[in-house]
Amino acid sequence: MVLRKFVVFEGIDGAGTSTQIKLLQARPESQKIFFTAEPTDKATGKFLRQILSGSQSVSPQTAAYLFAADRAEHLWGKDGIVDQTQNGLTVVSDRYLFSNLAYQGVTCGESLPKMLNSSFPLPELLFFFDISAKKSLERVEKRGEDKEIYENENFLNNTAIRYRNIIEQYKKTAYNEMKIVEIDATLPKEKISDLIWKEILPIINS
Numbered sequence: 766m767v768l769r770k771f772v773v774f775e776g777i778d779g780a781g782t783s784t785q786i787k788l789l790q791a792r793p794e795s796q797k798i799f800f801t802a803e804p805t806d807k808a809t810g811k812f813l814r815q816i817l818s819g820s821q822s823v824s825p826q827t828a829a830y831l832f833a834a835d836r837a838e839h840l841w842g843k844d845g846i847v848d849q850t851q852n853g854l855t856v857v858s859d860r861y862l863f864s865n866l867a868y869q870g871v872t873c874g875e876s877l878p879k880m881l882n883s884s885f886p887l888p889e890l891l892f893f894f895d896i897s898a899k900k901s902l903e904r905v906e907k908r909g910e911d912k913e914i915y916e917n918e919n920f921l922n923n924t925a926i927r928y929r930n931i932i933e934q935y936k937k938t939a940y941n942e943m944k945i946v947e948i949d950a951t952l953p954k955e956k957i958s959d960l961i962w963k964e965i966l967p968i969i970n971s
Contacts, residue, residue, distance in 0.1 A: 767942045768886040770850045770968055773861040776894030777921050777928065778913065779901030780950045781957070782859050788958040789857065797969050799849040801839070802859035809835035817913040825872035832865045833881035840885065855969045861888065867928040868915060887943040890968060892961060893932050896950035898922035
């Protein structure tokens, strides 16, 4: 199942998804877009951010369940993704189930994240920001912020490999439902922004 007027940005930490969303927000037509992200700002999402910061510790399996629970509320909760699309807005989310499949796929194996995310609808459009772990970490370190628990080269390298495998699987199984646009995340941010806008504009106007 695909949820129309739903767009997702995906990639490992430092891939540039947040930068591109800020550029998208600066466009005059952005009032037709509802911007959101995972983890959310709901109670589940706030607890997940504590886990990501390292201030709380849970098992990898528990984390996978928590990410899925946060996603369920993100989708179907009051004023969530489904409500916004029904109100005629295009929803752009920084991360969605593909992150769960990639990151938790590394920490606790493929089967549990796959099961937990099997009932969620796919977006109409998915942007995958492809970048090496080394390059992404260089960007993360330039931020000058505390690193999250997953922000180390070995883990991100494994996650990047898993991400690419996941994208390839969806290209084969969901090619007639969800459009996937792969982006070289090392390109100039203005060029990436123009590419994204070209793909999103028809959805905004649909």
